Amino acid sequence: MAEKRFQTLQIRLQANADFKSMYHNHMLDYILKNQVEVVPPDETFDNVFHLPHHAVKKGKRGATKCRIVFDASSHEQGFPSLNDTLEMGPNLLPEKLAILLRFRMYEKALDCDGNHAFLQLSLNENDRDLTRFLWYRVELDSDGIYQITNDVIA
Numbered sequence: 001m002a003e004k005r006f007q008t009l010q011i012r013l014q015a016n017a018d019f020k021s022m023y024h025n026h027m028l029d030y031i032l033k034n035q036v037e038v039v040p041p042d043e044t045f046d047n048v049f050h051l052p053h054h055a056v057k058k059g060k061r062g063a064t065k066c067r068i069v070f071d072a073s074s075h076e077q078g079f080p081s082l083n084d085t086l087e088m089g090p091n092l093l094p095e096k097l098a099i100l101l102r103f104r105m106y107e108k109a110l111d112c113d114g115n116h117a118f119l120q121l122s123l124n125e126n127d128r129d130l131t132r133f134l135w136y137r138v139e140l141d142s143d144g145i146y147q148i149t150n151d152v153i154a
Helices: 002-015 017-032 096-103 125-131
Strands: 036-038 053-060 063-070 132-137 142-148
Touching: 002 017, 002 053, 002 132, 017 036, 017 053, 017 063, 125 132, 125 142
Parallel strands: none
Antiparallel strands: 036 142, 053 063, 132 142
């Protein structure tokens, strides 16, 4: 599944140089910030999942933003997705009404951008094999396997 989707992505990237550059820059950013790491070619495990990925583009006032989305809900027929195998925990997000009421209680409010907050969370090394994905390794001029080290999925 992931390999076929990666081949389709490569075709899309070849068709649009700007899109390709944007996508490569995002992946390079993940690599340079150690949010993903290369999986050594000789490393094999029984319990491995390869995540397909694609870009979501969002145009805003002449500038197009792009973010990479890892699809943990994809699966082959007859097999569960990564999302299907995760244990469901309680909802830890506060209710919207309570947030709104607290926000309106005071004269001043503080706002912050939590855009990259989840990237500060590291994945357990034992779980990283379940977050592998295919990407083009420029230094070897070939496709390679990477795995996520920080929570880029959230």
